Amino acid sequence: MSAEVKLFSSAASAMTLDWLSASIEKKPVVLSDCRELVLVPGGISEKIRNLTEERPEICWQYVGSSVLAHYHFNVAAVDRDAARAVPQKKNATLPVFYAQIHHSFSPVEFAVQPKPFTKARLGLTAQLNDVYSDDFEPFKEEEIFEGVPCAAKDSRDGKWYRARLVSGRPGVHNDIFVVFVDWGDERCVSGSNIRPLRKEFGRLPPLALICRMRGILLDDLFTKKVEEFQKLIASINGLVRVELTSTAEPYLVNLYHPTIAGWNLGTSFYPRPMNEQQIAKEERIARQGKEPDSDDENYNKYDVCYSDDDEDEPVVRRLPAHLLRFERLPKPIAQPGEELRIAHVENARLIYVHTADHLAWLTRKEKEMAERWENMDRFPDRALIADNACALKTTDGAVVRAMIVKGTSQCVTVRAVDHGWKVVIIREQCRNYLRALPREYGPHLMVWLLRLPDSCDNHPHVGETAILRELLPRGQKIAFELARRSHGPPFKASLFVGDDKENVLDLMEERKKKLRVVHPCKEIVKYNQRQVELLRATKGADDYDEELFCPPAFAKGRALYCNHST
Numbered sequence: 001m002s003a004e005v006k007l008f009s010s011a012a013s014a015m016t017l018d019w020l021s022a023s024i025e026k027k028p029v030v031l032s033d034c035r036e037l038v039l040v041p042g043g044i045s046e047k048i049r050n051l052t053e054e055r056p057e058i059c060w061q062y063v064g065s066s067v068l069a070h071y072h073f074n075v076a077a078v079d080r081d082a083a084r085a086v087p088q089k090k091n092a093t094l095p096v097f098y099a100q101i102h103h104s105f106s107p108v109e110f111a112v113q114p115k116p117f118t119k120a121r122l123g124l125t126a127q128l129n130d131v132y133s134d135d136f137e138p139f140k141e142e143e144i145f146e147g148v149p150c151a152a153k154d155s156r157d158g159k160w161y162r163a164r165l166v167s168g169r170p171g172v173h174n175d176i177f178v179v180f181v182d183w184g185d186e187r188c189v190s191g192s193n194i195r196p197l198r199k200e201f202g203r204l205p206p207l208a209l210i211c212r213m214r215g216i217l218l219d220d221l222f223t224k225k226v227e228e229f230q231k232l233i234a235s236i237n238g239l240v241r242v243e244l245t246s247t248a249e250p251y252l253v254n255l256y257h258p259t260i261a262g263w264n265l266g267t268s269f270y271p272r273p274m275n276e277q278q279i280a281k282e283e284r285i286a287r288q289g290k291e292p293d294s295d296d297e298n299y300n301k302y303d304v305c306y307s308d309d310d311e312d313e314p315v316v317r318r319l320p321a322h323l324l325r326f327e328r329l330p331k332p333i334a335q336p337g338e339e340l341r342i343a344h345v346e347n348a349r350l351i352y353v354h355t356a357d358h359l360a361w362l363t364r365k366e367k368e369m370a371e372r373w374e375n376m377d378r379f380p381d382r383a384l385i386a387d388n389a390c391a392l393k394t395t396d397g398a399v400v401r402a403m404i405v406k407g408t409s410q411c412v413t414v415r416a417v418d419h420g421w422k423v424v425i426i427r428e429q430c431r432n433y434l435r436a437l438p439r440e441y442g443p444h445l446m447v448w449l450l451r452l453p454d455s456c457d458n459h460p461h462v463g464e465t466a467i468l469r470e471l472l473p474r475g476q477k478i479a480f481e482l483a484r485r486s487h488g489p490p491f492k493a494s495l496f497v498g499d500d501k502e503n504v505l506d507l508m509e510e511r512k513k514k515l516r517v518v519h520p521c522k523e524i525v526k527y528n529q530r531q532v533e534l535l536r537a538t539k540g541a542d543d544y545d546e547e548l549f550c551p552p553a554f555a556k557g558r559a560l561y562c563n564h565s566t
Contacts (some may be wrong), residue, residue, distance in 0.1 A: 004245065009536065044145065051143060059202025060147045062164065062181065064249075091262055092243040092254060097380065099209075101238040103185035106226045107269045108212040110233075111184020112242055112253070117207045125161060132160040136195045149202050152178045153193035162201060164192070167321050175375050177321065181206035186437070187374075211236035213266045214245055214252040222330040223444040227268055227357055232265060288469055295427050323389045323442035326417060328557040329489045332448045332482060342476040343447055344420030346547050347465045348455035350490055352420030353478065358446040362418055365441055369399040376435035380564055384412055384430065385552040389442060391435040392416060392423070401441060402434075403553060415551070418446045436564040443559035449550060450480065451490040452505060460548065467511045473495065473506060474551075478504075489550050 048060045058402040060103075097114055113121065125154055132151050139150070144165070152163035164176040166186065174191035232242075236258060245252040257263035260475040307379040341359065354362075369391055379390050384407045392402035392414055405413040405422060415422045425433055471497070472478070479501060483492040 009533060028084055030435075044147075047145060055143075055196075057196045057199055059199045061147075062149050062202060063205040066248045071460075072153060089254070089264060092241070092256060094124050094243050096241040096256065098258065099240055099242045101233050101240060102183050102208070103431070104230060104233045104238070106221060107216045107229050107266060108218055108221065110212070111208045111210050112240070113183070113208050114242070119206045120204065124182070124201065124204060124207075125159065128162065131198065131201075132195060139194065139196055143196070144495045145217060149181075149197040150178065151195045151197050152180070152189050152202070154180070154187070155189065155193070160195075162206075163194075164196060164206075180208075182208050184208035184210060186440070187442075209251050210249050211242075211251045213269065214254055215271075216266060216269050217271055221269070222327075222500050223446070224330055224333050226444065229266065240414060271563070320563050321439060322436045322562055322564045323439050323559070324562040325443070325560040326389055326553060326557050327443045327559045329445055329447070329449055329554045331488070332450070332480070332491055332493070339477050339479060340448070342472045342474055342478060343418075344474065345465070345469045345472050346420060347460035348452045348468055349460060350420070350547060350550065351450045351452070351472070351495070352447050353480070354446070355448070358418070358448075361446050366398060366400055369401075369441060372438075373399055373435065377440065377564055379434040379436050381430070383436075383564060387551075387557070389417075389437045390414070391437045391441075393435070394423075403551075405551070420447065420449075439561055445554070449489040449491065449554060450493045450495070451488070453483065453492055453494060463515070464508065464512065467508055468504075471507055471511070477480065489554055 017558070018277045051058070097116065099112040099114045100118075101110055101112055128151060130286060132153075134153075136151075139148075146165060146167065148162050148165050150165055151160050153160050162182055163180050164181055166177040175188050176191050176194065177186060177188055178194070179186045199217045206367050239258045241256040241258055243256065244251060245254065246252040255265040257265060265559045293366070338355065340353040343354050345351050373391075373393060376391060376392065383390075384404055386404055386406055388404045390402050391399055393399050400419055402414045403417045405415050410427060412425050412427055413422055414425060414434070476497065481491045481496070483494070486492040496502060497504060497507070
């Protein structure tokens with residue numbers, strides 16, 4: 001009986017396989033004689049085609065910059081394997097070219113100008129300024145779309161340059177964001193300084209290549225490394241040797257010193273080698289066939305990419321105009337002998353300090369924000385949510401970066417994120433004091449957050465806080481020594497003041513004895529209403545606030561961007 005069952009089962013399986021193979025058999029492809037062009041109604045391709053037919057003398061789309069990369073890569077890769085161009089090597093394995101870095105924000109976001117294109121770029125700019133003037137015919141309303149090529153007048157030198165519109169609407173009273181395609185930097189310019197780009201100026205592709213250093217992850221970067229990268233590029237006047245390792249924008253490159261052989265400029269930015277556990281985890285993920293997370297900001301995070309169907313046609317995405325959330329606070333890393341400045345003392349657990357680099361950046365950027373205040377977008381009421389980023393105008397006219405702490409139906413508490421202090425604003429007056437923070441003013445915080453040793457053992461005392469603020473006024477020079485095991489923020493550190501480097505804790509103890517402030521109090525006494533009333537009447541700091549813990553956004557913040565619309 002069992003043999004009959006097996007025989008029947010084998011026969012049924014064979015019939016099933018024959019049926020499946022017949023059903024999935026590929027049919028021969030029949031070529032059609034139809035040669036009609038199919039357009040997607042309302043698509044950007046249709047709009048560009050219609051505009052080209054109406055005004056053929058205007059350039060409506062740049063040639064992809066990948067043609068330059070393909071040319072160099074093909075020349076460089078002759079008789080070589082492109083896969084050999086790997087990061088973390090002292091010397092390049094592929095031929096390199098000299099380039100100038102004009103715009104460099106971080107190791108994963110910068111633009112290079114190949115030296116062979118310098119003459120073409122300067123000649124193109126000269127021809128552009130011979131043709132364009134303020135009297136040139138502006139754009140029509142129906143000709144505006146994101147990514148349209150244009151000629152933009154830079155207010156810094158009054159010259160016209162090739163650009164690409166990122167966001168905004170041209171007009172006398174409008175400010176828009178453009179990318180200068182031959183330089184690589186993004187700027188906000190007046191809408192009255194935008195004109196259509198003539199076709200003869202759009203034949204050359206963008207001469208600045210948007211790049212990122214190969215082998216560097218965004219999660220491994222923090223404020224200190226970004227500043228080190230900017231200082232490194234400035235120290236060599238932006239001149240580098242570039243090894244091109246990909247042909248799609250953003251281009252993966254390796255950077256080398258222009259004159260010193262064997263100096264890879266990315267050495268201090270590469271991640272540490274993986275240990276055995278991390279290697280085993282990577283191998284396990286590879287065996288399981290997991291794909292990278294498309295929501296990860298390290299994966300396809302750039303605004304200009306190339307579609308799978310046509311590698312030569314760039315797809316321009318809209319760049320969010322405003323910063324929504326700040327990055328988390330970095331760990332303090334000071335140079336030997338470096339002095340800090342006190343920014344704000346909340347209590348012994350929360351002490352905000354600045355470095356010289358912090359102060360230089362804040363002075364420059366806060367001045368720019370004050371000049372742009374009237375042109376900034378209004379901060380919408382629906383965005384008055386905890387941890388959201390904004391720009392705050394103080395009563396003395398200064399403009400600082402800020403964050404919403406909390407809000408009620410009557411008032412909103414706002415914190416100056418780079419200084420630590422807080423203000424309370426009546427909700428109806430928020431439109432006068434708050435603005436949406438432009439993306440170029442973020443997302444890294446320019447402040448360090450420290451705490452005194454043993455400050456978490458007891459509740460902060462109003463008298464002790466008053467003494468601490470007296471010893472550490474705003475702007476006070478201090479030295480610090482970070483604890484060996486300091487997890488934060490806030491980071492545990494010993495603070496020293498004066499030429500003799502006196503410990504702040506010792507000075508506090510002397511001051512408390514002199515003022516007869518006993519803290520912490522260990523004595524057990526009977527409850528007495530009179531004593532409680534006297535304690536409440538004790539004179540302390542007028543702006544004392546019992547904030548006991550580090551704000552969550554400072555400890556676990558992640559940079560986010562958005563478009564605020566009022």
